[in-house]
Amino acid sequence: MRVGTVREIKNHEYRVGLTPESARELAAHGHEVWVESGAGLGIGASDADYVRQGATIVATAKDVFEGCEMVVKVKEPQAGERAMLREGQILYTYLHLAPDPEQTADLVKSGVTAIAYETVTGPGGQLPLLKPMSQVAGRMSIQAGATALEKAHGGRGVLLGGVPGVMPGKVAVIGGGVVGFNAAQMAVGLGADVTILDRSPDVLERLGIHFEARAKTRFSSTANLAESVAEADLVIGAVLIPGAAAPKLVTREMLGTMKPGAVLVDVAIDQGGCFETSHATTHAEPTFVVDGIVHYCVANMPGAVARTSTYALNNVTLPHALAIANLGWKAALKADPHLANGLNVHAGKVTFEAVATELGYDYVPVSEVLG
Ligand SMILES: NC(=O)c1ccc[n+]([C@@H]2O[C@H](COP(=O)([O-])OP(=O)(O)OC[C@H]3O[C@@H](n4cnc5c(N)ncnc54)[C@H](O)[C@@H]3O)[C@@H](O)[C@H]2O)c1
Numbered sequence: 276m277r278v279g280t281v282r283e284i285k286n287h288e289y290r291v292g293l294t295p296e297s298a299r300e301l302a303a304h305g306h307e308v309w310v311e312s313g314a315g316l317g318i319g320a321s322d323a324d325y326v327r328q329g330a331t332i333v334a335t336a337k338d339v340f341e342g343c344e345m346v347v348k349v350k351e352p353q354a355g356e357r358a359m360l361r362e363g364q365i366l367y368t369y370l371h372l373a374p375d376p377e378q379t380a381d382l383v384k385s386g387v388t389a390i391a392y393e394t395v396t397g398p399g400g401q402l403p404l405l406k407p408m409s410q411v412a413g414r415m416s417i418q419a420g421a422t423a424l425e426k427a428h429g430g431r432g433v434l435l436g437g438v439p440g441v442m443p444g445k446v447a448v449i450g451g452g453v454v455g456f457n458a459a460q461m462a463v464g465l466g467a468d469v470t471i472l473d474r475s476p477d478v479l480e481r482l483g484i485h486f487e488a489r490a491k492t493r494f495s496s497t498a499n500l501a502e503s504v505a506e507a508d509l510v511i512g513a514v515l516i517p518g519a520a521a522p523k524l525v526t527r528e529m530l531g532t533m534k535p536g537a538v539l540v541d542v543a544i545d546q547g548g549c550f551e552t553s554h555a556t557t558h559a560e561p562t563f564v565v566d567g568i569v570h571y572c573v574a575n576m577p578g579a580v581a582r583t584s585t586y587a588l589n590n591v592t593l594p595h596a597l598a599i600a601n602l603g604w605k606a607a608l609k610a611d612p613h614l615a616n617g618l619n620v621h622a623g624k625v626t627f628e629a630v631a632t633e634l635g636y637d638y639v640p641v642s643e644v645l646g
Pocket residue numbers: 408409410412449450451452453454455472473474475478495513514515516521522524541542543544545546573574575576577
């Protein structure tokens with residue numbers, strides 16, 4: 276199969292759908308890989324790097340969309356890209372269609388076969404193609420918080436690890452899922468005094484076993500949460516209630532109980548945020564101050580570490596891309612029900628129930644499409 280990738284054109288998106296190493300893997304399986312010139316520059320991969328791994332460089336995105344049977348991307352196709360999609364072509368990328376009626380209409384009209392990273396499942400109902408970005412954001416939240424704690428950035432001037440003879444900073448992580456676990460790992464590694472709050476007994480037990488005495492776990496009741504937030508130098512918001520907006524767990528009133536210059540990092544901002552005073556920010560201007568408390572609320576944290584994020588993403592997307600290229604999309608989806616859950620649109624039909632319901636399309640189950 277001829278597989279292609281393009282330079283991402285969404286504002287401040289530096290990741291790329293295929294790394295040079297992924298291109299090599301596809302080429303080693305007998306596939307042809309076309310890469311738009313400059314597609315890898317955001318992660319420090321030159322055209323020559325791709326060529327060395329067996330890819331062919333083409334001049335424009337148009338060449339890729341016209342010439343390739345499958346296009347592998349990172350972000351949802353932008354309007355200009357959607358105009359180049361065609362019937363019978365496979366699009367494999369993050370789509371997030373439910374809140375995006377315009378994109379959905381264009382994909383339906385194009386006749387493309389669109390497989391969305393975010394709805395591919397794993398054993399136990401996980402979303403393995405979202406997980407690496409949560410890992411990145413969780414780990415980044417501590418370095419973002421540590422920077423914001425510096426005086427020059429408005430923080431209270433606390434070094435998270437302390438030094439011999441001086442107490443370490445206190446970190447409260449609200450939500451002990453993928454983001455929270457990775458945040459706690461980084462904070463513990465720096466030597467901070469870490470408390471993780473969650474409402475799930477299973478999650479608390481797992482964290483307790485993993486961290487032993489290196490981090491405290493605490494049930495996320497209203498009283499416990501208020502106390503941990505008031506004591507913390509750095510609070511990480513990492514809650515998720517699947518399919519719902521994040522609950523506002525830290526109210527404006529609670530800011531008054533915190534230490535002036537303490538820092539809130541709201542990783543859950545992409546679901547509306549879990550602090551009442553949060554609003555989404557960008558990497559260009561990541562923080563703002565409310566009532567003396569520094570807020571960091573960047574909605575696309577992994578974008579800042581595009582190279583690590585791209586490699587983390589490719590690790591989980593490449594095996595499916597290979598299966599699709601090796602077997603053809605239909606056989607690959609038939610062989611793997613988790614990958615089949617990724618099919619959102621095929622030949623003008625919406626095949627993902629939540630998208631069809633949300634946007635008023637007839638729902639055609641994937642099983643019907645696969646025959
Ligand atoms: N800002 C970014 O760039 C970025 C990047 C990746 C993920 N995210 C977001 O981070 C959030 C967390 O993602 P995740 O992958 O860790 O989800 P997850 O499902 O793995 O973990 C969420 C955890 O929150 C817990 N929780 C729910 N209600 C709670 C409460 N009231 N108090 C304490 N804990 C509670 C759950 O029990 C669960 O353990 C999501 O909103 C996700 O979209 C943001």
